[in-house]
Amino acid sequence: MNKTNKIRVLGIVGSARSGGNTETLVDEVLAGAKEAGAEIKKIILNELNISHCQGCNACANKGECRHNDDMNKINEEMSKSSAFVYGTPIYYWGPTGIFKTFHDRLLATSRKGFIKDKKVAFVVPLGGSESVARHTIGILTDSTNYMKANIVGQIVSPGTMEIEDLKKKSGVLQRAREMGKKLVV
Numbered sequence: 001m002n003k004t005n006k007i008r009v010l011g012i013v014g015s016a017r018s019g020g021n022t023e024t025l026v027d028e029v030l031a032g033a034k035e036a037g038a039e040i041k042k043i044i045l046n047e048l049n050i051s052h053c054q055g056c057n058a059c060a061n062k063g064e065c066r067h068n069d070d071m072n073k074i075n076e077e078m079s080k081s082s083a084f085v086y087g088t089p090i091y092y093w094g095p096t097g098i099f100k101t102f103h104d105r106l107l108a109t110s111r112k113g114f115i116k117d118k119k120v121a122f123v124v125p126l127g128g129s130e131s132v133a134r135h136t137i138g139i140l141t142d143s144t145n146y147m148k149a150n151i152v153g154q155i156v157s158p159g160t161m162e163i164e165d166l167k168k169k170s171g172v173l174q175r176a177r178e179m180g181k182k183l184v185v
């Protein structure tokens with residue numbers, strides 16, 4: 001909830017390809033959430049300056065991350081939101097580097113209590129077959145459970161290689177929109 005008392009849903013785009021498949025999927029999930037009455041916000045990781053986690057444990061020992069960078073903006077948004085959609089394409093059987101850097105930094109975010117008990121959905125496009133996404137889905141599932149958030153759904157879109165491919169997959173878009181509604185109810 002935020003000051004307007006509307007549920008707030010935050011989308012995270014972990015692809016550098018502007019208007020690509022990941023962003024299209026995140027947009028569709030957010031559109032579903034908006035339809036269900038939520039306030040929505042989208043963050044494009046590639047537009048931000050997020051440093052790599054240094055593993056110093058300052059977030060555990062001092063309650064603050066040693067970095068002073070754009071992760072502060074994300075933390076602010078995450079603190080105000082009650083649901084998140086994480087989007088990353090598959091790069092070499094895993095998430096993109098920019099997404100992984102963000103994801104590592106969530107250790108500090110979760111220690112601040114900004115993730116626990118909130119809802120999370122994943123969207124993962126890839127050029128190849130669905131099984132190629134298994135490691136990434138495993139990482140997202142296990143880490144989200146570790147952070148004690150609630151997974152409401154996931155969309156893996158195989159055979160989605162070129163930048164406009166997802167826009168032609170009406171069934172996947174529809175599933176994404178429905179998943180967005182589940183982030184709200």
Ligand SMILES: Cc1cc2nc3c(=O)[nH]c(=O)nc-3n(C[C@H](O)[C@H](O)[C@H](O)COP(=O)(O)O)c2cc1C
Nearest residue numbers: 015017020021022089091092093126127128160161
């Ligand atoms: C560096 C790189 C590595 C990739 N590795 C894989 C891969 O291992 N398996 C796969 O199925 N697709 C792979 N792809 C294809 C992307 O997952 C696919 O094009 C996806 O739709 C990109 O999403 P986007 O439009 O949001 O950037 C790779 C693409 C790039 C640029």
